[in-house]
Structure formats: structure tokens, C-alpha cells
Amino acid sequence: MKMSECREVKAKRVFIGAGCNRVVNNVSWGASGLISFGAQNAVAIFDPKISQILTTLPGHRATVNCTHWLPSSKFAFKAKNMKRQYLLSGDSDGVIILWELSVLSNKWRHILQLPHSHKKGVTCITAFMVSEADAMFASAFSDGVVNVWGVSFPSQPNEDCKVSCLDSISVGSKAMVALSLAELPQNPGRFVLVMGGLDNKIKLYHGERMGKFAYGCELKGHTDWIRSLDISLPLLTTDDTANSIVLVSSSQDKVIRIWKIMLGGDHGLRRREITLASYIDGPVFISGKLTYQISIESILIGHEDWVYSVQWQPPVYNSSEEHAWSQPLSILSASMDKTMMIWRPEKKTGVWMNTVCVGELSHCALGFYGGHWSPDGFSILAHGYGGSFHMWRNVSSEESENWKPQKVPSGHFAAVTDVSWARTGEYLLSVSHDQTTRVFSPWKKSEVHDTEDERWHEMARPQVHGHDINCVAFVRGKGNHRFVSGAEEKVLRVFEAPLSFLKTLNHTIAGELSSLIDLQADMQVLGANMSALGLSQKPIYAHASSEPVDRSRVEGIDTLETVPEAAPSELTEPPIEEQLGFHTLWPESHKLYGHGNELFSLCSDHKGTLVASSCKAQSTSMAEIWLWEAGTWKTVGRLGSHSLTVTHIEFSYDDTLLCSVSRDRHFSVFSLRKTDGGEIIHELVAKVEAHKRIIWACSWNPCGHQFATSSRDKTVKIWSVEDDDSQVKQVLSLPLFGSSVTALAWTVVDLEKNVGCLAIGMETGLIELWSIEIQKTEERGMAATASLVLRLEPLMCHVSAVNRLVWRPIKKAETRLRIQRLASCGADNCVRVFDVKFD
Template identity: 25%
Template sequence: MNEILETIFIAGGCAQRPNVLDWCPNTNYIAYAISRDIALVDTDQTDNGYKILETAAGHQAEITCLKFSVPFLHDHTTETTTSSSMLVTGDSKGQLCLWKINTDSRQRISLFKTVCITADLPLTMARCYFWEVENHEGVILASHFDTLSFVRSTSHAGKESEIVLKPLIFTPAYILSFDLLHIASKVLLLAVGLSSGCVKVFYSDQQCTGGFIHGISLDQQRGAWIRDLAFRGPTHDFPGVLPGDSTEFYLASASDNLIRIWRFCQVSEEHVNNSHDGDEMTIRQLLIAINTSECQLTLKVTLDSILSGHDEWVHSLRWHPNALRLISSSMDKNVIIWEPTDNNKQNDSLWYPQARVGDVGGEAAGYYDALFSPDGSKILYHSFFGALFMWELQNDVMSPINCPVGGHFGPVTDLCWESRGRYVISVSLDKTARICAPLANKSSFAEIARPLIHGHALNCVWCTTSVIVAGGEEKIFRVFSAPVNFYQNMERVCGTTLEQNATTYYAATQPELGLSNKAILADSALVSEELNGNNESSASSKTGPPDEEELSTKTLFPEVHKLYGHAFEVFAVAINQKGSVLATACKSRRTCRHQLTVTQIAFSPDDQFLLSVSRDRTWALYKCSSESATNFTLLVKTDKHSSGHSRIIWTCSWTHDSLFFATGSRDKVLNIWSTSSIEEGKVHKKDSYEAPDSITAVDIAHSFYGAGDCYLIASGMDDGRIILLKWMSQTQIQTPNFSHIKTLDRHEAFSGTISRIRFRQKEANKDHTGSGETRSQFEFASCSSTNIVKIHRLIMFN
């Protein structure tokens, strides 16, 4: 028997901070930070469009900065075509990781080395520059508070080593941004933006042998934080430059809501001497005299322009790879592309907003990083709520591109499949619920709807085909009904026809000062206007998944009920298989059967039993009355000695035949319990498995695994790993054993605590291969505290 495990879907929103999104010029991959992980996005439109290929885990804390390596090129317009690149990331505990990106490898991103810059101090920015890419020789820069640290990476005889250089300290100011430029073939120019409103420029030789020497200070508005800096290199290098060719290069700096463009150009020694002659009053020139062992030159710095177009803080500045254009993003919900009236800059010209994109109104809270694609044909930026946006530039005309990449921007607490596995819904502490479903071509999943967008942080969820029950940091559960436009989207985008309930709700809206989604009736004036008004932005006129604007405004579910009864914050929910009985639990000190909070509830597939597990290290089993589906009587109540666990019981799950159930605990033990003696009021432990870490989530597949009474079990752990097990329930064997199938490491699974695992509720797809083998497929979804949702597929050949 052979097994193949593949990841078919990954969702996660970009981190809520700047400097965590970048586009690789070599491999054309997009990388962004999701909590502790790195998401690698495929931009190849010939292969099912944009999607997250994989995530990489190497940090133990939140990633605070991310950037692809910048090779030292003598001509900034030179395009690289190598299939590999380097990526540097830093986290909130001072750890710096260098990653290798390789398109030719099955694992496209792998950890190359780890460098400790500081001890438990957050890194604000990190950059890496290589003058010999193949040998990984270059310099790594990282800033934390008032210190800019340098690590020189060298390679000798195939051995990698690091040399820590003398840091730059800017007390009492804080370092907010920096950028490095390679000029004149032998000189490194470093610009550092400070919280004091000053930009300090340093220089060094290419090998950084003498450290960085201060060249000049560019004072701006006092107290205006320099949030980003970006160099644009000269079109020609200085040595051997032809007459008439430009050696000018630029530095863009963002301070509060203003952008300053500084122009650098090489001047001769004669020009410097003449600038001091005569008695006329002139403006003092800003000059940088660079003197290294291999190069001597003088640069003149002038303030070229001050750009005013944003109303809030500017967080990001990036230059176009070919043209003289600058892109900026701000918390005012605008992204602007700037260019001079004379693009050749042969004469002084004014800069103006060539294009502007963004939002007007709505829930958006502004944008962080904005950048051009490596060929300059697209722009990419991300919002405060973790979504990615993309536009295409063609002949100065901009058109939006649907980039269905993103997800939750807070810890994901729970998820649930629809009763027949046609979609999965997840909830998070980011106060949103998101529905993902397989696309019509079955190539991947995509987000189809966002039933909730704000209110309370959500702890638990359960759903049927047309009803969602969600609970958060409040004392009530809210019930939502699927509107008509959800059924239409499922059929249009996914090719799936759902059984509609007798609803008259077409959609829902979010009141400005309310938490309850308000229903829009199918015969309302708003619906008639949308259906008959030839609205080009209507979701029905598009063929792909809904974009971010549609998801946040047009895919809400109307709230139809509020369920009261709990005195504390709700925590767990479950619905029986018929969808007729709802069980809920809340955080509390004491219940009728448990002393502490009930952590999870599970109905048996035959709806005869209800299982609850608790923080008090016990579990309880109830039986449904034959007279009423809402009456349950206690069958078995364990204590701290008979429960089989010595720590908190986090999770439980039933087998599909209702003969066994599993419990998982912080004590690293997975217990299997048999209900064969349930008529006698007894449940005995059938088997136990000791995991390498605390068990926080468990689920059992909805069909047998292979031949015989073999069950497939997925167990998620506190460290983010997932263990796949098969368990034989043969009664003639006294001590049946678990068999290990596969362990998903932190790269394949998660880097943080797994919140929930759910197998897809459908029969295992079985077909015959050309070699006569039978192939079965099992799919399961999982989520974690690191803001990520993944769907895996296990293929078994026998």
C-alpha cells in the first residue's frame, strides 16, 4: 500500500505591517509574511492563476520584515533569468533567516541559514545584498530600535561563515527605514531614515572592509518619521561613462504624508572648487566626498521635488524597474504612481500622479507595501486586512486583476465542512468568517463568501448546507441563513448546485453602528436596481471568484436568530447529522457535568450519542432519548482518574460507524474508546497512542481506510505538526496497534498550535489506475493559530 500526500489549498492573509511583501525578480514568485510563516505565491497565469504554492516555517515569533536579495548589477536594467534567489526575513525576537528560493526543486523555499542579530529584540527591517550570488558572498543588514547591524557573509572552500561588522548607532533616534545602492562598481551607498526626520547617508567599499562612513545628513521636517526609503540606480555606471549619458540616481523618502525626491549626480573636482569662488550669496551645495581605497568621487545632492498627494502616513515607496516612475502607498486608502512631466529628466520637470487606485469609503483601513512587478507591467499592494490587490498597466491604462490570494489575518479558531463537503467555513479572532469551495475546474479552492466581516472575535462555528451558527466573545450564538446570491455564486464559480431553503433573502448589508447583518429581501428596490441596472461591477457578470470588494460587501449572510442562554463567553458548538439539534457550551467555572470549560462537543454520526470533553481532564457521554431528539441522559461520566488523561482534554471525534470515539489531550495521549458495552453503562479504553507533543485537534475519516476495519485518524499538535495514523479495530486482537502513515512537519503543516482538523464529509473517491491498482482519496482541512487554513489530500494506492 502506497500513500501520496499533497497540499491542494492554502489560505492566509498578509501580516498587518509594512515591509512584509515582495516580488522576486529572478523566479517571479511573490512572497509575504503570515504570522510566523512565509507564503510563496505562484504568478504563472498558465497554471490555474495565482495561488499559494507552499508555506515555510523557520521562525518562533512573528515575522516583522521580509525582502528578496538584491544582486549588484552594473546596469540596473539588466534582467536576471536564474531559477534561484535568496530571501531574508526577521522576526520580533531578533532572529534573522536566510532562505533559498529554487523553482527547480520540489520544495521551492528552504531555510539556508539562521543568523542571530539581537537577543529578544524585534527587527524592524532586513536586507541582503550579494556581489557573488553563487558563492553567497555579500552583506546582510538588519535594524532594531536605534542600531543598524551588519553581517558579512563569506564562503571559503565550500564553507559558509559570517563576520559581524561594527554597527551604526543612532541614539536617541530610532531606525525606521534604510536602503543600499551599489554605484561606481566599487562603492556601497547606504541611506538610513530616522524617527528624528533626518536621512543619513553613508558610504563604504564593496567588501565593507572599513565599515560605513558618514557622508551627509539630509534634514527634513523635524519630527517627521522617515517610514521608507528607496534608491533608484543610475542608468550607466560611472567609470567609462560616455559623454551625454546620465549618471544621475535618485533617493525617495517618505516622511508623514509627504514624499521627497533627492537627486544625486557626480561632479568634478573643478566644479567643487568653483562653487566656493566669488562673493555672491548662494545656496550651500550638499556634497558627498567618497574616498575609498578603490574609488574617489564627489556627489552633489539636490532636493528635486516634494510630492504631496496623500492625506495619511506613507508606508511604502518603490521604483519602477525600467521607467522613471515611483509607486507609493498610504493609510489614506490610496496607491499612487508618480512620474515627471519630462520622463527623460533632461530638464527640470514636475512630478505628478500618473495613476491613482484605492478605495473610497468602506471598511478598508489603508495600505502598507506597494510595488511593481519585475517587468513593470503590474502593481501589487496589500491592505490592513491582509488582502492582496493587483493591477495591470498597459499603455498607461490600468485594469484590475483578480488575485484570489489571502485569508484570515488573525488566529483561526475553528472550521467546519458543509454536511456533504461542498464547502468549508472557517472563523478567526480577526472577526471574520470565510467560506472556501472548490472551483468549477476542480483545480483548487477559492474564497467564495465572507458571511461575517466584523463584530466580535469568533471562537467556534458549525454549518449545514444553508445555515451557519457562530459564537464569539459574547454570551450568545448567532445564526445566519444563506442568501440567494450565495447559491448563485456557488453555481457560477464552483459549478455546484446547493439545495436552497425557502429563503426570501437575496443578500445582506452591514449597518454602520450595528453587529447584526441586515437582510435584503429578494423583492427589494436594491435588488431590482442591481439586476436591471446593467451594473458592470455586479458579481453575476464575472466568471472568476469574487474579488476583495465583493467579498467584504456583497457576500454577507443575513442574521436570522440570536441564541441566548449562556452566562459567559461561548466556546464550543455542534449540530447533529440531521441538522435538527444544536449543542453549545461556554467558558465557565462549573457545569452540571464538568468543573471547568467544555472545550469541544461532538455528536455521533448516528445521532444517538453526544460527547463532551473539558479542561477539567474529564469527558462525559450522553444518550439521546427515543422519545425526543432534544432530551439527553447521562450515560458515562469520568473523573480525573478514569478519563485516561492527566491534563486538559482539548479535542474529541467519532468514527463514522459510531462504534468508537477518540479523545486527545495536552498530556500527548490519544485514547480510543469503545461503545460496545454502552448498554451496560460502560465505555472501555480500546487503545492509546502517545504523540510527540500535546494534542490539540483530532478527527477520524468518514469511511474505512483500505481493506478491513481500519480507521484513518488525523491528529494535530501544539507545535503545528500533523500525524496521520491508521488504527485497526479487530476485536480478536487484544491490543490493536496504531500504524504511522505520515507526519506533516512545520513546513507542510503549521508553525503554531493547530486549532481544528476536519475530514471532508464525502465517500472516499475510488477508481482504478491503468496498472490495476485501486486509488482512494481522503481530504481534510486544518487551521492554526498562525492565521492559516490548509486543505490536504491523501491518495492511497492498493
């Protein structure tokens, strides 16, 4: 299948799994209904209706700290006729990028990067929609500067946005981490900007629409850092709506404060009877010709930890009232105490009370970094310390509220180091420096009318560990689903799928591909329990007592051991975060000791009999590759050849050869054979200095004894092991690439013609597909030709280094495959799955 024969190769994104950066102002819910968040250096967009990540936007070179929609859910009522919506994103290098989304075509465009001279990161962004064509926004930086910007949106399709810096306010050495911008009541064209940060005072500035901002006053009351601020729109359903706006603030002192900014003078400041809801007069400031009085309206105490986020409910439409749009008196707060609360004033007394409280009750949730309203006010979303999302929706149509947990996308919140397909490709397993192992799978569609592409979700979290996990290998062959993982410890761990997982697998698309009945009949282990220190997972047996043990009552047990019992069960729909983090663990069956340093690379043969492993090394003895016999888990070989860390190992498809590549710039090929007595005989066939820099990856041709190697020197070379397995020669070198080549994966496209496709992943995150054809010549033996058939679009690719590429396993009987599935993982915290179509 040369270029002329392969008319076209197409790639379609099937799935993106990613966690949210652990930053407070990282998430924004737009008027479009889409949610944005930072995933390492990318801006990810997810649709809560289908709980899928739609795309990731490349452009930042540093961690994305904050995102903000123009318009956000707060201004959804002003966005009905907007054909294009916009998104701001800021990173830890101080760069802010403006993106455009075409609502009709659902296409994204990088509009511009704001001019900046900041050496430190963006901490938060807030915005105010003046009209559908006009907006203001403010950005705060870690160097103590707050910038105010004006932006006008284009009216014609071929025009671009115009952004201008209106003012730059220096607020001292302490950074501002919370901002809110609003128009002053009865004062068109004049705005108020409130900011709070790493002290306990709220600073208030005011200014004109296109002018400078002047200092107004300070609001004192909080006793710790200010974490969140939000000003209501002048649409609040109160008597003095037109003359006031209301500011809500939250702090690390666990308290929420409500402040009223009210027009001063006789007509605006009416004295009321002293009641429980009476306010206390505060400072006064003058903006233009009008005076404003600020007063403390209420103090809300209910959270038990830092309150990271407060937000007013977006305006709602009511056709029966004079003013159709009104903003409800309803505040959402999110705290590190693992709860979100909705606060409303009582109708009779006016005293603010928390009317709704939702949250994660399991021990594995470590608090919420932010809470957000959907544009319609029926859904609320939190993002947590573990990079996870938690969403609830009010499913009650009556006045009594009923908030139910909803499905959300999930993924790793640190670099994903390795991925592996299950034995026959039923699901995908990934490991990460976030110390978790995750299983992703497409689920069966429950909706009959659903014509969308298959939807992937996280199905289980087999391992939750105390160390960063570097490598994983599925043990193929017959028997139970099992894998081996290696972390920044010297021990390999073997995990076996429990009964709860096998039953759950029947409810995914994978259940249609494999027969699990035989496995379930012999399975005794239902699930696993987490140990207190997160270093071992013990089995829960199917016939054990169903009553969980309260370990805190057992005398003599250390208090660290008071971890709640897991309750594994068969899942009929994608699990939510609380189930994933605790109830979907796999039991650990073996620990393999032998390596002297932290594990780095793992591989299993295709028969499911051998596992090869390597660790970080600075010497020849440490750089040995260990061979383990699957099942008995005994050491059956130690292959010595390299002098530095072996970075990748792979068995040939007939399992007679093993290729290893290393930091020492060499690759080694070993021959393997099993004697009649069951002993493994291994022999070094060749050791070649193949590249000028570190070799990152190798991959075997499924059709023969050819393999590819890739290196930091930006090259990919094809090698062939001669028929007598006595020597290795280079048959091809691909043209120089634009950056270091970090990942390779070779699959067969046409077995009869010995044509394959080599997927190549780079340090920049880009992925290319090359057609490789192997021919046998009389003069030179094996020869190869290669041609680039597809360069994946940057929007589909990773934004940081590709760590691993893996093709889904194919059956030997399939000699000509038109559609194949490719999985990738990267340093951008993402797991991606593509369907590649060969026409």
C-alpha cells in the first residue's frame, strides 16, 4: 500500500480522558452550555449533556491556571443571538489567549494572544458583558497587577475581535486571586471592580467604561485570605433592585459575607426597622456624581473548611413578571470540606440559610476547588483536589428540590506515562504520575434514539497507589484479566480483575466482544479494599459477611486503619467519582521483588507467559531486564546488555525475539526459546549503537522480524533481523522530524503485501502516520519503503510529549483491516483514542 495504492487515510477522535488542573479559578461554565477547564497546558472543553470532552485547544506553553467564557453562564440571557462565543484562558507564564467558538459549525479558532509583560502567572479572570457586541474583563497576576481590558466583538464574519488595555492597577506585593466586575446601579457607563487576595481585605475600584479606575474603599471583616468574589446583576428580586447590587465574598476563614452596594442619598438609603436581616453600615465611595454606601448584609457560617468559591445563580426568565429576566437570591458555595451548599434567604424573616447541601462523603475526596451554576440554574458542578468533576442536577419539577449526581468526564490530573489494551481490546488501561490506574471503555447506549458516536467513560480505578506509576503491561493469553504495574518503588505489583468488574464489563460494549461466563463461575473475589497507607489492596471475597466492619471499634488497631470498607458491586451504568475512587479497586495478587531502583518499563509477550521489566539504572548490573513467568511469577531470566536505563521493551509478534532500547543510545535484540523442561534460554543476538541521543521507543512489525526505533535525535530508523537471527541491519531511515520522537506503534494494514502503518508520536504532542512496506530482495535481503500518509491536526493531538502509542490488538485472521483503533497518552494528562480508516 504505497501512496498511490493508499488513496486516503482518515483519523477520527473517539475519546479524550483528562482531569482538571488543581487550580481554583480553572473552570468556567459558558452561556453556550459548554464547560472549559485547564488540563496541563491545554484548554479542554466538555459538554455536560453527553459527559464527554469535545476537544482540547493547544497554544499555551505553561500550565493553564484559569479559563473564563465570554459570555459566561451569568450572562446567558444576553447571548441568545450570538453566533460566535469567546473564551479567555490564562497560564502560569502570564499569557492570556482569546479563543472563538462558532456556535453553528462548532469549530474553534485561536484569535489572539494578549500583549503581556508579566513574569508571573495569571491567577484569575472576570468579565462583564456590556452588550452582545461589547464586553469588559479584568485579569489578575501573581506579581500584584490587575489589568482591565475592553473587547468588542465583530459584527461581520470576516472581522476579528478588538482588545484594548484600559487600565493597569498595581495593588502591591500581595497577589489578587479573586475578582468581580459590575456596572454601578443608576450610573450607566460606570463600573466597579472588587478584588481580594492574599490578605483579609477586599479592595474596591471604580471607573468609566473606557477610562481609568480609581481606588474607592476597602471592606474589612474577613480574617484570612479572600478566595472568591461575585457581584450580582441589578436584576435581583428585591424591593430596591434598581438602586443596589450585592457582593458575596468567601475566605479561608470558612465564612461567607454578603455586602450590599447601595445608591446613597435620601432616595436610595431608606432606614428600616431593626430586624435580624438588618445590615450594618460600612464605607462610602463616590463614583461620578453619585454616592454609594456599602453595608454588611449577612454573614453565612456553615462550612467547616476554606470556602474556595461563591457564585450567584444566573438570571432566570419569567414571562409573567414586568421585568422578564430576574436574578434569584441564591448563592452557591464550594469548600474544601467536600461539600457545596446553596444559600437562600427565608421568605418570612429574610435570614440567609443553606437550603441544599451536596458533596462527596467518601474518604478519598479531598475537597472542592470551585463551584459553578449551569446557565439554567438546574445543575451545579464542582471540581476537586483529585482533578475530578462532581455534578448534580435538580431533577424535581416541583418546588421541593431533588439533586441527583450526574455522569461527568474524568481522567488523570498528572502526566499519563503508559497505556495498554486489554487482551482482545475490550477496554483501555492507563497509568499516571497521579498515582492511579484507570480503565476506560465504551458503554452500551441506553437511549434508543441516540445516534451519536460511542461514548467512553471511566469504568474502574483498579489501583490507587502511594507512588507515581511509570509503566503497565496487560498479561495476555487465557485466564482472568490481569496486569502488572511498576511505580517509583522497586516492586512490581500484579492485579487480577474481581467478579464485580467482570459483571460490569457485560454492560459495556466490551461485554459483547468477549465471553465472561466461564471466568465468573470460578471467581471468588468480589473486589478489593484499600489499605490505610495506599500501598496494598486486599481482596474482598464474594461469600464473606456482607456487613462492613467498623475498624474504629476494633481494639488495638491504629487510628490510621479506620478506613471505611469498600462495597464493590456490579455497575449497570458509568460510575461517578465516589464509586470510582473506592469501590472499583482490583485485588493485588502478587508482589515481584528483584529490581534495585524504581521501575521504568514493562512488557508482556503475546502468549501471556512472560513479562519483562526494567528499572532506572546508572550501571550495567542495574540495567538488566528481568523476565518473569506469568502465573508462578518466578524470575526466569536476567538479560544483561545495556549500561543505562532501558526505556522501552517489546516482544516480537511470534515471541521469539525481544527488543530493548536504552538511554545508552543502543538497542539490543535477544532471542528467546523454551526448552522441553520449561526453562527459558535467552541469547543476545545484537547490540547496536543506533542513534546519537537517547532512544525512547521501539516497535515490531506484526508481519515479520523488522522493528523501528525512535530517538531524541529526531530520527526514526527501521531495522531487520536476518533470517538466521544472527545479525541486525538497518533497512531505512525516515526523514528528520521536527522534534524528539518519543513514541512508536506499528500495526499491519495488509498482511499479504506486508504493508503496515507506523504511528509516530513526538515531544511536541503531534502524531503522524507513516505507511511502511517491507520487501524481500535477492541482492540486499530485506528492504523497506515509507511514506507519510497522515499528519493529525494539532486540535486532535496532545499539547505535550506523547509518552506511548498502542494499536488495539487485532486477530490473526484479519489480513486486511480498513478501520483500526489507536490509543495514546501524554505528558498533558490526556488519554486519547482515535479510529484510523484506511481506504
